Amino acid sequence: MVLKVGDFKTDVHNDWCPGCGDFGIVNAIQMALAEMEIPRHQSAIFSGIGCSGKTSHFINVFGVHTLHGRVLTFAQGAKIANPNLEIIAVGGDGDGLGIGAGHFVAAGRRNVDMTYIIFDNAVYGLTKGQASPTLKLGEKTKSLPTPNINYNVNPIGLAIASGFTFVARGYSYDVRQLKDLIVAAVRHKGLAFLDVLQPCPTYNDINTRDWFSGEDRIDETTKKPMPRIYKLEDTDYDPVVHYSDETELNQKKTQAIVKSLEWDSKIPTGIFYKNELITPFTRRLTDKIPNYLENPSALQKISRDGKSITNIDKILDSLNVEKTKNE
Amino acid sequence: MATDFTWMIGGPQGSGVETAANIFSQVFSKMGYQIFGKREYYSNIKGEHSYFAVRISDEKIRSSVKGTNMLIAFDAETIFRHADDVLENGIIIYDSTLENMRVSDVITFENDFKDRLENLLKSKNKEATVKGMLDLASENGVKVHSVSFRSLLTELSEKLENPRIKNMSRMFNVLGVSLSLGLLMIPSEKLTDSVNSIFSKKKPIAEINVSAANFAYNYAAAKFEHNNLKFATKDIQDNTILVQGYYGTSIGKIISGCRFQSYYPITPATDESNFLETNEILEINEGRPGSTLVVQTEDEISAIGMAIGSSLTGVRSATCTSGPGFALMTECLSWAGINEVPVVITFYQRSGPSTGLPTRHGQDDLLCAINSGVGEFPRIVYASGNVSDSFYDTTQVFNYADIFQVPVIHMLDKFIASSVTTCERFDETKVNIDRGKLLEEITSDNYNRFAHTEDGISPRSKLGLENGIFWNTGDESDTQGHISEDPVNRVEKMDKRQSRLGYILEKIPESEQIIQHSEGDFCIVSWGSTQGPILDAIEMLKNDGIDIGFIEIKLLHPFPKELLKKHLSNSKTIINVEANYDGQLGSLIRQNLEKDPDYYILKFTGRPMTCTEIYDTLKKITNNNAQKREVLTYGA
Structure with a gap:
């Protein structure tokens, strides 16, 4: 059966604000799933809490709308138990980098083979526009009583420092590029992180769609806006770690972090860093449990006719007082 | 007459007290005796005082008693803390080089304890030294044996022509247990077997320890004055196993088909996860090997989040924690509730509040387990009374979770986790799996x-x-x-x-909700690990011609109100026994039965109840001279 984008849409009413950047992300996820022809029952969207948390209800695959900050914990548990699932976790920047920051860092260390997309708009939208961890110091978005007094988290830099092995940034109004990035993220062997710049039309009156397109910066000669967003793939930037070599690894990580610091006049999108030489968690498990991938937890039979088929004789024998343990 | 003997060894944490106790327990279990051991330790890696008391009997025992029959001490602190616990006609074997150590030399004493100890010795006109403490014990009819552990090592070193042995004070533990076995004239090959078995993974270490063990054994056999204690070798009852307390839930999880466990390190719960990971590859009857995925997470929120995620894939999934960890899990627990996700939380309680007494026993999280969470959702709270029950109960709680599609909180505690006991081999044929x-x-x-x-x-x-x-x-x-x-x-x-x-x-089934162990006008209502000391106390009272009823509530939420009423219908006096301050089960009884228990026997020192304490208190109650609220305090 050929899958179309429409097959991945539910009929749940989408109650995001008109003009919300989240629409572009949902569309891109649906397009990516259709393009990869992943059977619907083999993929699952896990989401956090907030506007972005509703994403799982709009996509017609398994949808697990979890708790604020905890989406990665649920998603990793499912993926580890059943590595045959394609799992995409989504959440807001407050969800993933504020309340869930500890899980973000720990997930990087594990490198479970799945994708995590952060809907990054620098505000807590659903609770009416408080400053989120990615809002810059000193900025005062619409509903803040006073300017933000915290420094911002750099999601790309944090992901690289934490051990994510695919780190990219998309822009929700460039759905085509975003779809390609999602496909690349899902196909990546390891934990992929995608930071999606997503203007909140209601509460972020600084980083608006017009701001990203440079409507406030008119080129004097062409009389056209000078967009802030540019694509790394249009430059000679090479994000890939090609060799198991410390010098190259350090250089690739460093260049990605430096690149991620660009803001204001030039904002890069695309793949910042990609390293498939670091073993994913699933591979690390096969070092301990050789048949883990063929017979993971979710596929194991545990009973026959209501009786356990696990044999515990050896364990119990070792506890028998009649015998010594080394017999 | 029945044998009932309690042996204790103490020493600084890290000095191998547990190993010594394991040797002792193995020796006596192989001689056909029943074992009940308990370990007490501080929240500390090295240096603070820990001790292990092993009770042996030729009859079924389920708890510890008040008092010690034989104490082994290779440090001053053990003598100061426990010498006055040794019973008349009991024995102390100690390192003679400690005699002049003063109370003030022991830097690990809490100030309160130091003051109490000095006052005790002063009131008895004894000097504040090890010698003073031992004199006091002698006056109480205790036989004191002294030997220089250091000299034993020196002599052994010369005998084996191995100068390194001279400084191997880490073998004091093996010397201690071997001296006691020599004094008791236990067949020496049992000692050799046990030492070999316990060090089986390290051959050279096993060899040197066997030499030390035999040397100390022979020393005591030749030099110590023997008493008339005799321990005959008995037939080992069929299918007896010697288990650590946490083996029940660990092996229970394996046979239940729990294939995913996530956890964050916390005492006393972590041993279970460690056991599961050590045994992660599973033998499957007529099938390819299975496995338990054990994932150490970044916190307890992640532990339960992962377990829920795993459960959504159809896998029987669990996490194992203690009070502070459970407190972090409550939002996810509520999520599992509203989404009807079967997940098992194995809850090894310790003593709170907050960090409380992190390595000590308590049953103070019952109401927390029942009530924690956001909003109203169904859950099951189920408690096990001993190690063996915890095996079968673990297999049941997974069934309950699957059948009723609810989170199940399985209550255990530090007393169960760190006890060592003989019990009947777990019977896998009794295990059923029902996935609802x-x-x-x-x-x-x-x-x-x-x-x-x-x-x-x-x-x-x-x-x-x-x-x-x-x-x-x-x-x-x-x-x-x-x-x-x-x-x-x-x-x-x-x-x-x-x-x-x-x-x-x-x-x-009603029989899984409440167990009526015995009937009587006076009836104990309790839950969890108090089971052992209560049953032993009831046996003791039976010998005095007093019958006491005992109802153990296993299903604590939803509360089996009507069933409890039925069980209590023939009892006149209700006695609530619990290891907490408020009498938390008592409050459930008040709430559900609109009746206040007549007596409360409570303990919250962080030390488990002994059957002796419960016996003494029940005596007071039946003699009508007890307070409504009786608080137990025994134990160092």
Whole structure:
């Protein structure tokens, strides 16, 4: 059966604000799933809490709308138990980098083979526009009583420092590029992180769609806006770690972090860093449990006719007082 | 006359006290004796005082007693802390080089304890030294044996022509246990066997320890004055195993088909996860090897989050924690509740509040387990009374979780976790697996995860199952699992979930909800690990011609109110026994039976109850000279 984008849409009413950047992300996820022809029952969207948390209800695959900050914990548990699932976790920047920051860092260390997309708009939208961890110091978005007094988290830099092995940034109004990035993220062997710049039309009156397109910066000669967003793939930037070599690894990580610091006049999108030489968690498990991938937890039979088929004789024998343990 | 003997060894943490106790326990279990051992230790890696008391008997024992028959001390602190616990005609074997150590030389004493100790010695006109303490013991009829542990090593070193042995003070533990076995004239080959078995993974270390063990054994056999204690070798009862307390739930999880356990390190719960990981590859009858995935997470929130995620794929999943960890889990627990996700939380309680006494025993999290969470949702809280029960109960709690599609909190505690006991080999033929309405195949194209059904439980799909797509959300939801704030749907969904509590009481067999161990006008109502000391105390009272009833409540939530009423109908006096301050089960009894228990026997020192203490208190109650609230305090 050929899958179309429409097959991945539910009929749940989408109650995001008109003009919300989240629409572009949902569309891109649906397009990516259709393009990869992943059977619907083999993929699952896990989401956090907030506007972005509703994403799982709009996509017609398994949808697990979890708790604020905890989406990665649920998603990793499912993926580890059943590595045959394609799992995409989504959440807001407050969800993933504020309340869930500890899980973000720990997930990087594990490198479970799945994708995590952060809907990054620098505000807590659903609770009416408080400053989120990615809002810059000193900025005062619409509903803040006073300017933000915290420094911002750099999601790309944090992901690289934490051990994510695919780190990219998309822009929700460039759905085509975003779809390609999602496909690349899902196909990546390891934990992929995608930071999606997503203007909140209601509460972020600084980083608006017009701001990203440079409507406030008119080129004097062409009389056209000078967009802030540019694509790394249009430059000679090479994000890939090609060799198991410390010098190259350090250089690739460093260049990605430096690149991620660009803001204001030039904002890069695309793949910042990609390293498939670091073993994913699933591979690390096969070092301990050789048949883990063929017979993971979710596929194991545990009973026959209501009786356990696990044999515990050896364990119990070792506890028998009649015998010594080394017999 | 029946043998009933308590042996104790103490020493700084890291000095191998546990190893010595394991040698002792193995020796006596191989001689056909019943064992009940308990370990006490500080929240500390090295240096603070720890001790291990092993009770042996030729009859069934389930708890510790008050008092020690033989104490082994190779440091001053052990003598200061325990010498006055040694009973008349008891024995102390100690390192003679400690004699002049003063109370003030022991830097690990709490100030309060130091003051109490100095006052005690002063009131008895003894100097504040080890010698003073030992003189006091001698006056109480204790036989004191002194030997220089250091000289033993020196002599052994010369005998074996191995100068390194001279400085191997880490073998003091093996010397201590071997001296005691030599004094008791236990067949020496049992000692050799046990030492070999305990060090079986390190041959050279086993060899040197066997030499030390035999040397100390022979020394004591030749030099110590023997008493008339005799320990005959008995027939080992068939199928006896010697287990650490946490083996019950660990092995229970393996046989139940729990294939995913996530955890964050916390005392006293971590040993279980460690056991599961050590035994992660599983033998499957007529099948390829299985495995338990054990994942150490970044915190307890992640531990339960992962377990829930895993459970959604159809895997029997669990986490194991203690009070502070459970406190972090409550939001996810609520999510599992609203989404009807079967997940097992194995809850090894310790003593709170907050960090409290992190390595000590307590049963003060009962109401926390029952009440913690956001909003109202069904859950099961189920408690086990001993190691063996905890094996069978573990297999049941996974069934309950699957059948009723609720989170199950399985209550245990530090007393169970760190006891060592002989018991009957766990019988796997008694284990049943019932996965409830979990689906393996869906052929229709209109599956709804939360569809209404007659019994209120919907057929359950799992992530990855064709035609079984569902949605979950922590919001209220419709039958597909999509968010719904509709008030009519809300009422239906609340009814669907909360009616489960009544259904659980209806479906779980009465014998699994409450155990009536015995009947009497005076009737104890209790839960969890107090079972052992209560049963032993009841036996003791029976010998005095007094029958005491005992009702153990295993299903604590939903509370089996009517069943408890029925069980209590013939009892005149209700005695609530618990290891906490408030009498938490007592409050459930007050709430459900509208009746205040007549007596409360409580202990919250962080040390487990002994049968002797319960016996003494029950005596007071039956003699009508007890307070309504009796607080137990025995134990160092």
